[in-house]
Amino acid sequence: MVRACEADPGEWEPWWKEAEAEVEGPPVADERGENPSYPGLARFEPDNRALFFCRDWLAEESRLLVSEHRFTGVFGASGSGKSSLLWAGGDPPPAGGDREPEGPAVLRVFTPGARPAETYGHLLAPDVGEPDIWVLVDQSEEVFTLCRDKDERTRFIDVLPAARDAGSRLRVLIAVRADFYAQCAERREQGDALRGAALLVGPMTADELREAVVRPAQVVGLLVEHELTARMWTRPLTSPVPCRCSRTRCWSHSAAAGAAS
CATH class of the missing domain: 1.10.8 (Helicase, Ruva Protein; domain 3)
Structure with a gap:
């Protein structure tokens, strides 16, 4: 509709996100002071993981893909449950792989925002003695819709597939709206990394x-x-x-x- 009106979708995207955030606010307690059984339009959070049902096979398949490929993507239409899958779909398995386990893996979940490399770059490098880091990047399309700095965008996109490097202790799962699938192939390394390592969330x-x-x-x-x-x-x-x-x-x-x- 925005394009039909000859407007710039990129200019409107932050307003859509702001309106969406208002709608998807945290669940409001009922008159008994209890949190509702359903989050409505909001995503499921780790705190209400016990109420997240019917996507167990997707959560397990995503964990297997990340374990095998170290960098993978989850694609689906808006509202298909990608965010809930990342935030409430379960914990990563213990660190290990081709190395001796050093303890439970560290889990980090975030959305990119306007300055993803500047804001979250430090989260993509394990500290000395730290076990594997599982980074779950929700709403990864924000890299294209909110990040206006091309160099900033490139820095962030390029560091994610580096999880596949030998000896890397980083594992990455990105959730992307399906209509941004093509943009994920614009950087050759990321496109190659996602080949055979992507999961489609259907109805x-x-x-x-x-x-x-x-x-x-x-x-x-x-x-x-x-x-x-x-x-x-x-x-x-x-x-x-x-x-x-x-x-x-x-x-x-x-x-x-x-x-x-």
Whole structure:
């Protein structure tokens, strides 16, 4: 729509991000002072990992890819659950590989922002005696949308595939919106590194969506009415992203209403 109006998408992107951040704010406690079972449009955080269901196989596959390739990418449409996968999908395995384990791996998660190399470059180098570092870069498309300095962008992009170097103690997983897939190949080294080391996050199956709705309610002692779930599953899952975020927001209101009645 922005291009149709002959406007610059790059200029509008920060405003989209600001609006998105307002919508995806932290979950608000209910009237009982308890955090909701569903984060709605917000991502799942490490603190509510116990409520994150139906993506176990994706979390395990991403860990295997990072263990094998040391640098990998997760691609998917906006709202497909990439951020939740990174933030609440589980801890990395112990450090090791071709070396003796030195203890649990260090986990670092961040979004690039406007100055990724300047802000986070120090996080990409293990300190002396430190075990493997697992760096999870969420919303990596910000490297192209928010970072206006080409040299800054290049410095950050080039340091990530260096995780594949012999003796490196760095492992990197980037989450990227699918429409920025081509930009990830603009730097040859990064494009080569992602060949065979990328994971596509597609829409949920009916069973996965049912688990994402029903299981969080069970964790906090609530039940989702069978009639409601039956009506949901009769609708075809034709959306590119069967909107877990919006549907679980609806279920959050339904469950809260049920608990109050």
